[in-house]
Amino acid sequence: MTTTGKKQLWQEIRKNIKDLNDREILRKRIHDLDELVREYEEIDIEDTGDLNKPLPQSARDPETAL
């Protein structure tokens, strides 16, 4: 490959790396879960075991999560 060709390839690599980290692209995917979350909300709360109740203090201690 010529030097010019290599330099063009590197421009492409740099653009791809920028896109890889682009939060705008990530933002487009954040609604992927919405339908499933809505479905969950329709489930009888007794069936789910009251998941929306806040966590007890002990369960929030990161050390106990190890």
Add this chain to the structure above:
Amino acid sequence: MTDIRPTSYLLETSNHSTSRIMLDANILISAFDTNHENHCDALQLIEHISLNEGKFFFVQPCYLEILEYWRRKSISEYIEERLENNLRVTSRFDQRAREYLREIGGGNKRGGRYLRDHQIKNLRDLLLQVGGKNKKQKGRNLWLQFCRSSFEDRLRIINEQIRKMEITFARFGDSDVYPKHQNLPTWDDMVNLIEKFCLSSHDAAILNMVAGGKNITGFVTSDSDMIIAAENGALPREIVCYELSASKKSKQL
């Protein structure tokens, strides 16, 4: 003893046709993460040597570290984006996720500070509880969709860029770095590196494979553990160890 030199030494050289350089995981990790403090320096270094005919190699434990880093980064960023946009999953999940992100700190420019494995497992378990005992599939579906949306094509894109950069994945037996019928690095040598320098098993495996590679001229790392081990006999003297530390310019970005 192995020479330890700054990577600026490599940038000053314009002919790398005889350079055969092994890259540490942290160099490739920072090259791909634009939030990483070493990002600009790592990418500039790889580009410079590549444009000047140098050859790069990396080994399996290095690849595993890259994948692990991007696993943690992808999940962390996806959760963070949802929370910042006030999209709820369950109160417990959202609450726990906020706590974890606060613990690791860093905000949008978190520079390598992502959720840890045990935190990801705990969040996964909170998703798996959705649906309760009788409808477990609900929670599973949620977790599986969560994985798909977090990663999408990211790991494939990384693999593609590594190929385009012509960084060779050096495997035992199928490259000129580890030719068949030659003495290959052993587990005993690796264990010895852990005991001698208190290296992590991944670091010891990488350094052991660098030391046992044929015709390797240099090793680039930003890990102080690796530098200390290299300057105390972990690498043969014909391999130069190049240390990449964040330049002031990179730190400001």
